[in-house]
Amino acid sequence: MKVLVTGxxxxLGRAVMDLAPHSVQVTGVDRQDCDLVDVDAVRTMVTDHAPDFIINCAAYTAVDQAESEPxxxxxxxxxxxxxxxxxxSGRLVHVSxxxxxxxxxxxxxxxxxxxxPLSTYGRTKAAGEDHLRERDLLIRTGWLYAAGGRNFVRTMLRLMSERDELGVVxxxxxxxxxxxxxxxxxxxxxxAEADGTFHHSDAGVASWYDFAVAIQEEARAMGLxxxxIPIIPIATADYLTAARRPAFSLLDSSKTRDLLGDGHTHWRMNLWHMLRAEKHLG
Known part of the structure; x- marks a missing residue:
């Protein structure tokens, strides 16, 4: 099976590449290989590679900047x-x-x-979903992070090492x-040859404040x-951003977990795994 991974x-793209089954011939492409703004280049990329599956991990994710760059x-x-x-002509796996x-x-x-959707980012991602065909696979997620990436966890680690106090929504x-x-x-x-729409998130629930507190506790225990420092809970109204964000965005992943039968790992356990990997990166 030939699989092309964008982004x-x-x-996420790195994780998909790293965890590809040995039986899969997987090729990764990124911005330097194909400018997704160039529709003709996108079509040429698809035609040249002719994969059985395309896993689309590429996205414009600058939520606030999207308001000025719709x-x-x-x-x-x-x-x-x-x-x-x-x-x-094959199947598309799209991440939303x-x-x-x-x-x-x-x-x-x-x-x-x-x-x-409340924001330009959300509206454009919803528009992307609408282009999928019946045989395609849509997977929604949120609050994504990984070692070495640009994400909330690494931003918090930096700010916690620079500041005397931190306010978090x-x-x-x-x-x-x-x-x-x-x-x-x-x-x-x-x-599993699934098609249609599925959700994936870790188990549990948190506010950004809860997440920040856990990051500091785990990072201190690990020596990162x-x-x-004091972490102060603040309201969204006290931290104005260009884009509106949903106040509640828990995703029901029960359909996914029931199909795969693989259980559900709590977010704090996965945070520990990420921070351990971050420590190994130096």
Whole structure:
């Protein structure tokens, strides 16, 4: 089986490449190989590689910057997906986001729940979803992080080593998700010949404040931080951003877990795994 992975140098793309089954012939491409803004280049890439599967890990993820660059966000998050889907004769595995929901639910969002994105980023990701075909596979996730990537965990580690005090939003709730766990799920769903929409996140629930407190505790225990600093819970209204974010973005992953039969790892355990890998990176 030939598989092409877009966004191969990103934190999810690297995990997908690293965890590819030995029986799979996997090729990774990134920005320097194909500019996803160039629709003709995208179509040529698909035609030249002619894979059985394309796993699309590439995305415009600068949530706030997307408010001032909507055309660029749409080109990467929606138009490139359309170009892949309309050119590719095989199956497309596309990764999307909890930001397609508005955060007003009183329970975790199920794969078939109505979308109502609040931001340009969320709207462009929803538009990308709409280009998938019946045989394709859509996997939504959120709060993604991995060792060596650009993410909340590494930002917190830096700020905690630089500042005497840190305020973190406490009224946005979701679940941190370790990229290698999502990569494992992607390969599992491919192996199960799944199609349609699935959700993946780690087990449990957290606010960004809860996540930050856990990062500091685990990093101190592991020797990644020398000192602890006060972490102050703040409201979203006290930390204004260009893009609106859902206040509640838990994803219901029960459909995924039932199909794969692989249990559910709590986010704090996966945070420990990530920080251990981060320590090994130096």
């Amino acid at each position: 191969a140098s990103g934190q 055309e660029l966000a749409r080109a990467i998050n929606a138009d490139a997906v359309e170009a892949i889907a309309s050119t590719h 986001t909890d930001f397609v929901f508005d955060g007003t639910s009183s329970r975790p969002y199920r794969p078939d729940d109505a979308r109502n 406490a009224d946005q709730v979701g679940c941190p998700t370790w990229a290698p766990g999502l990569a494992k799920t992607i390969w599992g769903l491919i192996g 931080l020398q000192n602890s």
